[in-house]
Amino acid sequence: MAKNEQFVSQIADIETDFPQWYTDVVLKTKLVDYGPVKGTMVIRPYGYAIWENIQRELDARFKAAGVENAYFPLLIPMSFMTKEAEHVEGFAPEVAVVTHAGGAKLEEPLVVRPTSETIIGHMMGKWVESWRDLPLRMNQWCNVMRWEKTTRPFLRTSEFLWQEGHSVYTSGEEAETETLNMLRLYEEFAKNVLCMPVLTGRKTEKEKFAGAVATYGMEAMMHDGKSLQSGTTHYMGQNFAKAFNVRFTDKDGTLKYGYTMSYGVSTRLIGAIIMTHGDQRGLVLPPPVSPVQAVIVPIAQKKEGVLEACNALLERLKRAGVRVTLDDSDNSPGWKFNEWEMKGVPLRIELGPRDIEGGVMTVFRRDTCEKDVSSLSDAENAVTELLRAVSENLYARAEKRMRERIVPAETLGQLLDGVNGGNFVRAGWCGCRACEDAVKETAQATARVMAEENTAKTCVVCGKPSVHTVFFARAY
Amino acid sequence: MAKNEQFVSQIADIETDFPQWYTDVVLKTKLVDYGPVKGTMVIRPYGYAIWENIQRELDARFKAAGVENAYFPLLIPMSFMTKEAEHVEGFAPEVAVVTHAGGAKLEEPLVVRPTSETIIGHMMGKWVESWRDLPLRMNQWCNVMRWEKTTRPFLRTSEFLWQEGHSVYTSGEEAETETLNMLRLYEEFAKNVLCMPVLTGRKTEKEKFAGAVATYGMEAMMHDGKSLQSGTTHYMGQNFAKAFNVRFTDKDGTLKYGYTMSYGVSTRLIGAIIMTHGDQRGLVLPPPVSPVQAVIVPIAQKKEGVLEACNALLERLKRAGVRVTLDDSDNSPGWKFNEWEMKGVPLRIELGPRDIEGGVMTVFRRDTCEKDVSSLSDAENAVTELLRAVSENLYARAEKRMRERIVPAETLGQLLDGVNGGNFVRAGWCGCRACEDAVKETAQATARVMAEENTAKTCVVCGKPSVHTVFFARAY
Numbered sequence: 001m002a003k004n005e006q007f008v009s010q011i012a013d014i015e016t017d018f019p020q021w022y023t024d025v026v027l028k029t030k031l032v033d034y035g036p037v038k039g040t041m042v043i044r045p046y047g048y049a050i051w052e053n054i055q056r057e058l059d060a061r062f063k064a065a066g067v068e069n070a071y072f073p074l075l076i077p078m079s080f081m082t083k084e085a086e087h088v089e090g091f092a093p094e095v096a097v098v099t100h101a102g103g104a105k106l107e108e109p110l111v112v113r114p115t116s117e118t119i120i121g122h123m124m125g126k127w128v129e130s131w132r133d134l135p136l137r138m139n140q141w142c143n144v145m146r147w148e149k150t151t152r153p154f155l156r157t158s159e160f161l162w163q164e165g166h167s168v169y170t171s172g173e174e175a176e177t178e179t180l181n182m183l184r185l186y187e188e189f190a191k192n193v194l195c196m197p198v199l200t201g202r203k204t205e206k207e208k209f210a211g212a213v214a215t216y217g218m219e220a221m222m223h224d225g226k227s228l229q230s231g232t233t234h235y236m237g238q239n240f241a242k243a244f245n246v247r248f249t250d251k252d253g254t255l256k257y258g259y260t261m262s263y264g265v266s267t268r269l270i271g272a273i274i275m276t277h278g279d280q281r282g283l284v285l286p287p288p289v290s291p292v293q294a295v296i297v298p299i300a301q302k303k304e305g306v307l308e309a310c311n312a313l314l315e316r317l318k319r320a321g322v323r324v325t326l327d328d329s330d331n332s333p334g335w336k337f338n339e340w341e342m343k344g345v346p347l348r349i350e351l352g353p354r355d356i357e358g359g360v361m362t363v364f365r366r367d368t369c370e371k372d373v374s375s376l377s378d379a380e381n382a383v384t385e386l387l388r389a390v391s392e393n394l395y396a397r398a399e400k401r402m403r404e405r406i407v408p409a410e411t412l413g414q415l416l417d418g419v420n421g422g423n424f425v426r427a428g429w430c431g432c433r434a435c436e437d438a439v440k441e442t443a444q445a446t447a448r449v450m451a452e453e454n455t456a457k458t459c460v461v462c463g464k465p466s467v468h469t470v471f472f473a474r475a476y
Numbered sequence: 477m478a479k480n481e482q483f484v485s486q487i488a489d490i491e492t493d494f495p496q497w498y499t500d501v502v503l504k505t506k507l508v509d510y511g512p513v514k515g516t517m518v519i520r521p522y523g524y525a526i527w528e529n530i531q532r533e534l535d536a537r538f539k540a541a542g543v544e545n546a547y548f549p550l551l552i553p554m555s556f557m558t559k560e561a562e563h564v565e566g567f568a569p570e571v572a573v574v575t576h577a578g579g580a581k582l583e584e585p586l587v588v589r590p591t592s593e594t595i596i597g598h599m600m601g602k603w604v605e606s607w608r609d610l611p612l613r614m615n616q617w618c619n620v621m622r623w624e625k626t627t628r629p630f631l632r633t634s635e636f637l638w639q640e641g642h643s644v645y646t647s648g649e650e651a652e653t654e655t656l657n658m659l660r661l662y663e664e665f666a667k668n669v670l671c672m673p674v675l676t677g678r679k680t681e682k683e684k685f686a687g688a689v690a691t692y693g694m695e696a697m698m699h700d701g702k703s704l705q706s707g708t709t710h711y712m713g714q715n716f717a718k719a720f721n722v723r724f725t726d727k728d729g730t731l732k733y734g735y736t737m738s739y740g741v742s743t744r745l746i747g748a749i750i751m752t753h754g755d756q757r758g759l760v761l762p763p764p765v766s767p768v769q770a771v772i773v774p775i776a777q778k779k780e781g782v783l784e785a786c787n788a789l790l791e792r793l794k795r796a797g798v799r800v801t802l803d804d805s806d807n808s809p810g811w812k813f814n815e816w817e818m819k820g821v822p823l824r825i826e827l828g829p830r831d832i833e834g835g836v837m838t839v840f841r842r843d844t845c846e847k848d849v850s851s852l853s854d855a856e857n858a859v860t861e862l863l864r865a866v867s868e869n870l871y872a873r874a875e876k877r878m879r880e881r882i883v884p885a886e887t888l889g890q891l892l893d894g895v896n897g898g899n900f901v902r903a904g905w906c907g908c909r910a911c912e913d914a915v916k917e918t919a920q921a922t923a924r925v926m927a928e929e930n931t932a933k934t935c936v937v938c939g940k941p942s943v944h945t946v947f948f949a950r951a952y
Contacts, residue, residue: 033599033602033603035548035549035595035599036549036552036553036556036595036598037549037551037552037553037586040549040551041549042546042547042548042549042599043546043547044546045544045545045546045614048544048545048546048547049544049545051547052545068521068524068525069521069524069525069528070518070519070520070521070524071518071519071524071527071637072511072518073511073512073513073516073517073518073635074550074588074619074621074635075513075516075572075621075634075635076512076513077512077513080512092579093578093579094578094579095577095578096551096574096576096577096578096586097574097575097576097577098572098573098574098575098588099573099574099575099576100572100573100575100585101571101572101573101623101634102569102570102571102572102623102624102625103568103569103570103623109576110513110572112550112574112588119511119512122512123509123511123518126509127509138521142619143550143618143619145550145551147577147578147579148578149578158577159549159550159551161547
């Protein structure tokens with residue numbers, strides 16, 4: 001038995017010790033391991049396969065929207081960081097810096113990219129000349145680095161993988177529209193691919209991206225009622241265009257600065273999936289991103305005909321486009337059941353002598369933990385249909401939980417009670433930083449996003465008229 | 477008109493100034509640009525799309541062979557590098573080093589990975605326990621960094637993208653077999669996807685990977701007769717297993733060190749394609765990796781029915797799985813012809829009023845620069861068939877050139893004449909380092925790979941009996 005496999009059933013209690021449950025699950029299912037440098041992670045094959053599925057689905061959406069992929073250098077001259085005042089203030093404290101290379105000290109220190117607005121802005125300044133060159137819409141899949149003090153696999157690590165899209169437009173309206181379009185693209189993706197409901201909206205000044213005019217976020221409710229920021233889009237106005245001289249000759253012959261925007265999601269989404277859908281048995285993976293969608297477990301596999309029937313079913317389901325595997329290892333069926341349940345595989349198909357004789361298969365659904373019998377002859381349709389049903393149920397269940405756990409508050413006391421109870425709290429806010437800070441101090445909760453409409457009457461802190469209705473929550 | 481587009485026809489002469497031809501082509505076709513830090517490159521969308529096609533084809537081959545993808549950290553503790561004596565000697569001079577992060581000096585400097593044998597070895601040591609865990613076969617797609625003094629886009633840059641596969645086996649025989657299997661996988665890929673013939677074989681001790689027992693390479697002949705190392709596979713024996721304590725309990729209950737191997741190809745392959753197939757008009761891209769396989773250019777596009785017919789053909793070819801685009805810009809047909817020829821698109825389909833009336837299309841083949849007329853009604857088959865023919869011709873042409881340009885030599889003078897004439901030289905070698913160095917000094921040529929059989933009689937330098945028949949060439 002290999003390391004990490006010895007105590008598969010020992011997962012901490014999900015209700016009373018959710019942080020330990022998370023750590024147990026990500027390590028025991030071999031999604032991830034700790035790297036040798038503090039704060040780094042190794043994404044193991046089972047975890048990386050989820051990321052590949054996320055990439056494939058998102059990348060297809062970007063391409064359909066007309067965005068092209070490119071690749072920009074990892075190392076950014078330190079001087080670039082300082083060209084946008086808010087940007088350097090936000091990121092300088094957490095960058096890793098290359099000071100030596102090729103056996104010599106560098107003339108200028110180089111920053112390992114925490115995000116690429118600066119270097120992409122620099123290149124856009126080189127490339128953009130005429131209004132005919134715009135819009136310019138690019139995306140890159142890459143690694144980024146932010147030196148964090150407290151780290152957890154997928155949620156916050158010094159290095160992580162992500163995509164960052166960057167566009168430049170001739171007008172602020174177009175760039176703002178794209179900022180909202182990409183937020184909607186993320187929301188649709190979260191719903192249909194991750195089976196995860198999200199709250200979307202604009203961030204407060206305090207919570208926005210360093211250097212942005214406006215940041216929009218999508219927030220997802222985790223099992224413990226805390227929020228996980230799962231994606232952000234940023235409208236930059238001309239901040240970066242001016243810092244990096246991104247100018248174009250407009251139709252009227254005058255030279256103007258462009259308007260930029262950016263957007264990103266990361267391997268954090270894997271953490272979001274785990275903490276949205278997981279249960280006491282371990283992972284519950286959404287079918288669209290699950291590396292294995294169905295596992296066939298033979299019953300009495302040494303009996304004549306069992307493995308043959310399992311292999312025949314395996315081939316049929318593969319041809320139908322299902323990501324399916326057959327577990328014909330020497331382990332007992334019970335051991336296999338536990339293992340694949342912990343690994344979150346959406347469907348388990350049990351096939352034994354009696355099933356084969358009866359022309360049926362027994363299918364276990366990971367989301368409901370219920371078994372049902374269905375006809376072997378129609379296995380392709382049954383499995384495809386069940387995978388769709390699992391996806392729908394996962395989304396519906398999470399959506400119901402989020403809906404039920406958004407509670408209103410009119411006072412700071414109610415807000416504190418709300419977040420203590422594992423809820424998101426919807427409350428009025430006067431718009432001032434002092435009240436936002438007071439919520440943080442009193443309830444350890446932050447403004448996650450602002451609602452589109454202000455429906456609250458008064459600020460939850462100071463009682464003055466509400467300017468924005470805000471969703472407050474404790475957050476990862 | 478945007479920057480870089482103003483002088484599209486000004487490409488240096490391919491025969492008399494190949495280095496400048498290369499630079500002109502990669503910049504003017506917008507494959508790549510220089511990054512702000514010396515020696516770095518930006519892979520622009522047109523170049524990155526080639527890389528995506530390379531990735532998709534190779535990744536499918538790895539997965540079919542049972543290799544799983546994973547992701548290991550970018551930063552490696554300096555102490556890891558020193559655990560394998562040859563490895564640190566080879567790579568230490570060209571690493572970039574992170575000394576500060578999160579606003580403080582690090583206790584131990586961290587190396588930006590030049591390759592990941594050390595950190596993957598460390599993790600394998602943590603994961604591998606029993607013979608049941610083996611073989612363990614993983615691959616990662618990532619960026620790596622090697623601080624180089626002289627750089628050229630795609631060919632040698634301080635940062636580049638690649639894949640690196642790493643496996644550990646219970647026996648040396650299995651690891652060696654995998655080393656040769658992966659070399660053959662690369663060779664098949666080069667032939668069928670890049671349309672590029674290669675010479676494969678074992679490298680000399682001087683040319684092998686730092687820390688390997690044996691390195692195998694595939695070498696491709698560029699337009700100027702120089703060789704480009706296009707992929708390598710390495711058998712490590714127990715060197716890294718011992719350095720990183722990768723041990724397993726064998727079936728007999730004893731603890732043994734594993735045997736490791738690794739293999740990699742990089743964005744250098746894009747340079748290989750350019751310099752293998754390109755001509756005076758610019759790029760000639762192999763259909764399997766070309767971002768655009770066919771471009772439709774309307775003739776007299778303002779005439780009634782022309783754009784409609786072009787769009788109808790576009791949709792038909794898309795449905796047939798062809799990567800096709802329609803150039804309905806305001807530029808003249810002649811300008812479009814030059815542009816798409818320079819960009820190396822395999823097929824250009826011209827469609828004008830007379831073609832439409834006659835139910836035909838005119839197809840220009842980029843490889844032969846010849847035009848032919850074929851029936852519009854059978855366009856899907858015609859285009860698919862022509863793409864296959866272009867691929868075959870590109871390979872056949874390059875293979876013929878390589879075959880004709882491998883010449884024998886029995887003396888150092890003949891060897892010098894051979895490489896001066898733009899050839900690879902096949903010659904005997906006694907096996908000693910002094911003679912290998914003498915070839916380098918006299919002819920600026922290196923041992924690219926050793927032939928499987930020694931068919932030469934005497935060493936081309938010292939005249940002693942030949943031990944290996946070697947392919948010598950000047951190399952990038």
